[in-house]
Amino acid sequence: MKTILTGIKPTGTPHLGNLLGAIRPAIELTNNSDFDRSLYFIADSHALTSIRDPKEYKENVYSVAATWIALGLDLDKAILFKQSDIPEVFELTWMLQCLTPKGDMNRAHSYKAKVQQNIENKTDEDHGVNMGLYNYPILMSADILLYDTNIVPVGKDQIQHIEIARSIAQRANQLYGASCLVEPQELIQEAGAYVPGLDGRKMSKSYGNTISLWETEKKLRKLINKITTDSSAPEEPKNPDDSIIMDLYKLFARPSEIQALEKRYKEGIGWGEAKLALFEVVNEYLSGPREIYTNLMNDKTQIDKILDRGRSQAKELAEKNMKRIRKMITGF
Ligand code: TRP
Numbered sequence: 001m002k003t004i005l006t007g008i009k010p011t012g013t014p015h016l017g018n019l020l021g022a023i024r025p026a027i028e029l030t031n032n033s034d035f036d037r038s039l040y041f042i043a044d045s046h047a048l049t050s051i052r053d054p055k056e057y058k059e060n061v062y063s064v065a066a067t068w069i070a071l072g073l074d075l076d077k078a079i080l081f082k083q084s085d086i087p088e089v090f091e092l093t094w095m096l097q098c099l100t101p102k103g104d105m106n107r108a109h110s111y112k113a114k115v116q117q118n119i120e121n122k123t124d125e126d127h128g129v130n131m132g133l134y135n136y137p138i139l140m141s142a143d144i145l146l147y148d149t150n151i152v153p154v155g156k157d158q159i160q161h162i163e164i165a166r167s168i169a170q171r172a173n174q175l176y177g178a179s180c181l182v183e184p185q186e187l188i189q190e191a192g193a194y195v196p197g198l199d200g201r202k203m204s205k206s207y208g209n210t211i212s213l214w215e216t217e218k219k220l221r222k223l224i225n226k227i228t229t230d231s232s233a234p235e236e237p238k239n240p241d242d243s244i245i246m247d248l249y250k251l252f253a254r255p256s257e258i259q260a261l262e263k264r265y266k267e268g269i270g271w272g273e274a275k276l277a278l279f280e281v282v283n284e285y286l287s288g289p290r291e292i293y294t295n296l297m298n299d300k301t302q303i304d305k306i307l308d309r310g311r312s313q314a315k316e317l318a319e320k321n322m323k324r325i326r327k328m329i330t331g332f
Helices: 016-030 054-070 088-097 102-106 109-120 131-146 156-176 217-225 244-250 255-267 271-298 300-330
Strands: 003-008 037-042 078-082 151-154 185-188
Touching: 003 016, 003 131, 016 037, 016 054, 016 151, 037 054, 037 300, 054 078, 054 271, 054 300, 078 300, 088 131, 088 300, 102 109, 102 131, 109 131, 131 156, 131 300, 151 156, 156 185, 156 300, 217 271, 244 255, 244 271, 255 271, 271 300
Parallel strands: 003 037, 003 151, 037 078, 151 185
Antiparallel strands: none
């Protein structure tokens, strides 16, 4: 039995980076017969480290669920559920916290980055760090380990978290016996691993350089027009290997289309024309899903039904596994 699992933190409307780095590869994996079980969940409790408005919290959860459904997640093959619907994950989190050296959390990238920022700003090292943020990798480990996950498709920025999950599993297995927890492996999808944002840096909400998925056609067009370009004249030949527009184009276009655009670059293409080409492939990809997404967000009872079904499927697994883990760790 091989299980894949991944989660998306609902901190805002999903963007192209989420699509290419996580959602699209994960949906493709569902159709891969090497895996018997696919679990996809909305990591809503992780979002609590930063979201303080319940309305926003709820809307984000629906938005992520609708996104996965709209982009074609096959709900007969995959289980889609909400992290916080399965209380076993919090029980396991506590057990794992008791197995994790504090120093491992001090070394976690996202915490370290926050501390570094505070040092630079000459404020207290732990300013703005809540315990949820600090323990984030442990809750994430519980997400993975609760379901006996073998493979976790994630973006590169999450590798350290999977390493932490693996090392916690190893520690538990040494202490309690090899069948306690399954040691997970990350799966990095190369094609989508680096998605440049509007300014060429990695597309990320924290850089404010994202192209969100569910913009209207008009707004999508506008955003794509904002991609940073140099001031070379339209007729000047351009290097297709050094272009944000081309990098994004490659993630959506067919090989023949890519070749054709590369040729136009070498002949000399105006940035406006290149941006239009990019808009067209992105829009073609998103226009069908956009309609499904909008319908779901206008009638959330459909999403509730899907998440309810996912909850009972995930719950069954969680109960069964937690029974085994609890017994091995506590004797009860
Ligand atoms: N930390 C992940 C992110 O920020 C989300 C996440 C939470 C996750 N739990 C997970 C991803 C378990 C994979 C497996 O995107």
